Amino acid sequence: MSGSVDITHGGAIAVDPEALRSVASALLAIAPTFALAGAAIRRTYNHVLGVPGIIGRVDMGALWASGDRADAMSQECQSAAQNTFLMADVYELVETRAELAALAIADGAAADALSARIAELEASDPRVTEMETWLLAGWKDGRYEGLAEQQLQIPGVFDASWLFLLAAGIGTRRLGAIRSGDTLSGHGDAVSVAPVKTSSPIAPPTSLAEAFRRFPDTKGAQFKVENYTMPDGSHRFVLYAKGTGSPWYGLGEPLDMKSNLELYTGQESASYQATLDVLKAAGAQPGDRVDIYAHSQAAINAAYLSSQSEYDVKVQVTAGSPVHPTLNEDQLLIELRHTDDVVSSLAGGGAPGGSGSPDSFVASRVGDPEYRPHDLLLKTHYLDTYIETAEMVDASGDVRLHAIEENWRELNEAVSIEATEYEAERE
Template structure:
């Protein structure tokens, strides 16, 4: 993978609009101080020039120039504040349209309120609509950057085991992007039943502490032979339990009892409950998770789809969802922290259709993307190793929004006991 890293709030949204408005307000408050400084400098200049023998001791030319510079800073600060407010309006407009497009608002009164706010934003400045279109155009161009450089993607179940080449990958990504199939509506649910399944604990240990970085979390996936799932149970001082789930992606196996197979992939992507989803729920329940218990999920590929539905339809309280190479883009509430790692040259991630142009999740939620590498072959952009490398880059980025995730992880430091169990899931 290349080193280009892009961290946004999601889709075309770089940061939360309210965060932008806070910055704009701070700059607006600072602007008058530069005007005051310019006035004070010129007052001092007049005093010095008007005082006999004093001007010879002061560089009055430089002093006057500093007053001019303060005036320039006053103008620049005012302009930056106004432009930042304008960009916040554009981001909010994109978010509001995305909410309506995703049918996020079912209440008529709320829908009217959103329509009214959209009209207000559009009327506030003639540039808002134009900038919205410019923003969305740039986002659309970047969604699949690098995918065209993937020359050979290897055998694929989508093509009956035949090699999947560039043309098929691009056509698939374009068609999905147009239909929005990979973008899940709020409170999305699966139909049918993926069972019966069994989950067998194959490795149990005691963790020392919760993960302290995204990369460390992605390295905690199951290591026991054939294990697809790992659950850490944190017993808190109150006696309550919190759980952290690590779930592998598709397992390339011809064993009909393997629940994390291509059959489950296709079922999940078309909105049907898969054996892998049933197994994921069973593993959490076997580890002791009950309705209402807080769960953090780290998932790759197929399991990222399971994570999306765990947060939207299960009885667990999924407060953190970190996914790598997900074929879908979930719509989650503002009380959930969502971090999506996506490689723009990953054909599996492209099934999400580039995600939604509006942000989703808490204001600290992140969508992290990296550009492609022209020498990528045999599907490496989808592999966990590449996504772990991307996580390392996020950890090193210094992005302040990562503090929200770190705070959630640090809460687990209060646990009085930590137990880790890996599970092998099977179709029955």
């Protein structure tokens, strides 16, 4: 995986189960067509046998073989359909167990329905649970690939490589899982936000890599908001939010280690308050559509903005997020993760099941396959390294990119675009 990017629906699930069932149904539908073709070829063969003088001009062996091949294709379609239905059941079993585990509150009816579906899937075929075990084992083995080998050490001076494994252990305990209905508690530190630069982009992004390159570049700015005025007069907003900007605790920078700790433990932070204030300053009103591109700490804010704010968040694209959110089926979630990124490992390698719409996906790879002293700088967590991953996803041709591409096409209908960069400071 170090040489390429691995794209899945989420965790152990390669493709959304319903998408697989659609493929299986299509295979079943076409199987009889091949059978009919085989029968027609044999009728033709028998007819040719009865026509004097034509046999020498027709390759009878090839004609008969084509009939055999048509019959074989019919059988192959049926077999492939059955195996695809089986794999869809395995993926659904993984996803349903994850959904049951992610219930934020005791919803007896929902839990009973999920449990009943799990029992139904388990009883449908003994191979389902066996394949589930194999699938999860493969996912667990690969979700931290390259992490333990990071060179967080200077020989003879110190060796803190254990910190990477500790982070992975914390994530594995599901502290990085944001379940449906989770909200932040308390109140974060007060902040002030100020616009520092405005511009007028001519179009929305056309690729994931371009979107991440649109992050604010003015010194001190952590946020950028694009305000799209649509033909009907409505407004749509796109938020680009940087990650942790300071290693200190509770000083001026709101995206600091204090906010990291607060967010990861479910408390409201100065950086979350800054995110709300920036959107308000940009003109976003309750109910307005907001798409989010976020790196690192900002991805936690994006998750809670999606689950507890008054904004309509339908698109959430994150890089190196220390959490994994559970989103609704009408919300598109795209996560870029490096298996050797210590910050991303705080999410526990993501979740075994998918999250968000059927077009949602997780793209992962080993961000920095070579183990060198620069691992001390957490290079694999850098936004630039994730932009390289985004470029690989853009070039993959994965059909699930169509959903985000359609979103960009919708934004391209805007009659005007105004972009503003903001600097936030803890008061």
